[in-house]
Every structure is written in C-alpha cells, then in structure tokens.
Amino acid sequence: MRWDDFRRSDNVEDAGSGGGFPFGGGFRLGSGAIIAVVVISLLLGKNPLEILGLLESAAPPPSQVSVQPASGAAQPNDPQRDFVRAILGDTEDFWSAELARHGVRYQPPKLALFHGQVGSACGFASAAMGPFYCPGDERVYLDLSFFRDLSQRFGAPGDFARAYVIAHEIGHHVQNQLGLMQKVQERSANASERTRNALSVRQELQADCFAGVWGHSAQQRGALDTSDIEQGLAAAASVGDDRLQQQSRGYVVPESFTHGSSEQRVRWFRIGLATGDLRRCDTFAAASL
Numbered sequence: 001m002r003w004d005d006f007r008r009s010d011n012v013e014d015a016g017s018g019g020g021f022p023f024g025g026g027f028r029l030g031s032g033a034i035i036a037v038v039v040i041s042l043l044l045g046k047n048p049l050e051i052l053g054l055l056e057s058a059a060p061p062p063s064q065v066s067v068q069p070a071s072g073a074a075q076p077n078d079p080q081r082d083f084v085r086a087i088l089g090d091t092e093d094f095w096s097a098e099l100a101r102h103g104v105r106y107q108p109p110k111l112a113l114f115h116g117q118v119g120s121a122c123g124f125a126s127a128a129m130g131p132f133y134c135p136g137d138e139r140v141y142l143d144l145s146f147f148r149d150l151s152q153r154f155g156a157p158g159d160f161a162r163a164y165v166i167a168h169e170i171g172h173h174v175q176n177q178l179g180l181m182q183k184v185q186e187r188s189a190n191a192s193e194r195t196r197n198a199l200s201v202r203q204e205l206q207a208d209c210f211a212g213v214w215g216h217s218a219q220q221r222g223a224l225d226t227s228d229i230e231q232g233l234a235a236a237a238s239v240g241d242d243r244l245q246q247q248s249r250g251y252v253v254p255e256s257f258t259h260g261s262s263e264q265r266v267r268w269f270r271i272g273l274a275t276g277d278l279r280r281c282d283t284f285a286a287a288s289l
Contacts, residue, residue: 001159001218001228009089012081015114015141080144084111087163091170094217098278099177109133109173111140111166118143131165133172135181140169154238158231160224164211164269165235171210175203180284197258201241202283204259205268208236209281212272219273229273236269237262264289 088111096106112118117126121136127143134141142165150165151157175181184203188196215232218224237243240262242252259265268289271280283289 001163001231002223003083003086003090003159003163006086006223007089007093008082008085009092009108009111010085011092011108012085012088012111012113015112015118078144080147081113083159083162084113084142084144084166087166088170090218091167091214094214095170095174098213098217099174102278104177106174106177107138109138109140109170111142114141114143115145116143131169133169133176135172135176138173138176140166140173142166142169150235150238154235156231156235156238158228158234160215160228160231161235163218164215164232167211167214168207170214171207172203174210175207180206194255197256200258201260201264201289202286205264205289206281206283208260208265209268209272209283210278212269212274213276213278213281215269215273216276220276232273233266233269236265240265260289 088108092106092108096108099106112120115127117124118141119125120134120139120141122132122134125132125141127145130146131140131142133139146165147162150161172181181203184199188199191199215224215229219229239259241257241259242254242261245252245256254261260268268281268283
C-alpha cells in the first residue's frame with residue numbers, strides 16, 4: 001500500500017490527554033453504550049448483552065479506574081502512529097468530499113490511541129475488546145497492539161489490512177454523521193434480542209461497505225494494487241462472527257451474530273471496493289446479506 005503521500009491528520013491523540021473520560025458516582029455506561037458494545041464485540045464474537053454484563057460485573061470502583069496513555073505503545077515518531085495519522089487524514093479528505101456531494105458536511109472524528117484500557121463517553125473498555133467507535137464522544141479508540149494480533153493471531157498481515165480496520169471504524173462515524181446510528185438505536189430500543197442482533201449485523205456490514213468505498217478511491221489514485229486488496233479482504237474475513245465463534249467456542253451460533261459471517265463481511269467490503277458508490281451500501285434495504 002502506497003500511503004506515504006497521504007496527508008497526516010492532526011486528529012490523532014493520546015487517550016490519556018483528552019480521549020479518556022473520568023467516571024463520577026460509580027461506573028455507568030453512557031447513552032451510546034449499546035452501540036459501543038456492539039462495535040467492540042468485534043473480536044469476541046459474542047452477544048453484546050453478554051459483554052454488557054461482563055463490563056458491569058468486572059468494572060473497578062471509580063477510584064481504581066485508570067486511563068492508560070498511548071505513549072506506552074506509540075511514541076510521537078512511531079511508524080505505526082504515522083501510519084494511523086496518514087490513513088485517518090486520507091479518510092478525512094475523502095469523506096469530506098464524498099459527503100459534500102450528498103449535501104452533508106463531514107465533521108472528522110478524533111482517533112484516540114490507548115494502551116491496555118481506556119475510558120470513553122460510552123464506558124470503560126480494554127484492549128482485548130479491539131478497536132471501537134463511540135458515538136457519544138465521536139471518537140475511534142485503538143490500541144496499536146491490535147495490529148500485531150491482526151497479523152499474528154488472525155492471519156491478516158499487511159498495510160491495507162490495518163487500513164481496513166481504521167476505515168471500518170470511520171465507517172461507523174459516517175453512519176453517525178448520516179443519522180443512521182440513531183435510527184438503529186430507535187429500532188433496537190424495544191426489539192427482541194434476535195432483532196437487535198440482525199440490526200447490528202446490517203450496521204456492521206454497512207461499515208464494511210463504507211470502508212470499501214474509501215478503498216475504491218485509494219485504488220483509483222494508485223495507492224492500492226491487487227495484493228493490497230487481497231490483504232483487505234483477508235482482514236474482513238478474519239473477523240467474521242462464524243470464524244471467531246468457531247475459534248473461541250468450537251461451534252457457530254448464527255442467530256447470535258452481531259457483525260456478520262466472514263463471507264458477508266467480505267461481500268460487502270468488496271461491493272464498496274468495486275463500486276465506490278455510497279448508495280450501494282444500503283444493507284438495511286437489502287433483501288439478503
């Protein structure tokens with residue numbers, strides 16, 4: 001992936017210097033907690049309600065909550081930090097122009113780097129839960145150690161595999177900017193668990209498609225070649241619910257999927273890559289996924 005010419009974003013920060021949110025009056029999940037839990041269940045392949053229970057039961061008292069700054073994982077001149085700034089900067093440029101074509105002003109999110117654990121407007125999270133987007137503070141949270149796991153544990157190495165992870169989370173921010181997340185929240189409010197899971201899958205697959213739309217632009221500009229595309233598709237496949245559940249449980253429960261199968265994630269990422277058309281990413285209207 002040829003990203004050296006990408007503009008570096010100034011919206012990358014250390015969670016310990018502005019990205020973390022202290023807790024007052026005990027551990028509470030914010031208004032965006034349900035969406036955040038859905039998003040950060042990416043690596044666990046579990047029902048978001050299970051994770052909510054784990055968070056509430058395992059949360060330390062307020063006095064013991066510490067936000068770890070990202071400096072332990074990435075110094076200002078760290079190549080990984082530079083990579084994150086470059087990818088984020090290019091998504092900012094792309095989505096600002098793309099959403100303007102649809103009459104929407106894009107407001108770039110912050111990307112908070114943390115190490116180990118972090119507090120957000122959506123609650124407390126650990127690195128084990130993977131990258132996540134919090135609509136409550138419009139931030140993407142990323143522990144850079146996830147990139148090592150992506151390569152070694154999930155078998156998806158390469159720059160574009162890492163870029164896919166960032167672009168997927170930015171896809172959630174685009175959903176938030178377009179009001180799509182709010183609609184999912186409203187439809188999920190009094191729905192059954194099965195319906196909530198189904199809505200979550202469609203939301204996640206749309207974020208994959210949005211990531212592909214950005215990737216299409218990068219490809220058109222000569223930043224990607226065939227091997228890069230293969231890396232991105234491998235990354236999408238590596239975090240499918242079926243694969244993660246098979247690895248962690250030894251069996252698959254489709255009705256508990258919250259992100260979609262490997263095949264579905266690859267399919268929608270590929271749709272975005274092939275078309276570069278935001279309108280082709282309407283997973284909520286699709287008869288089948």
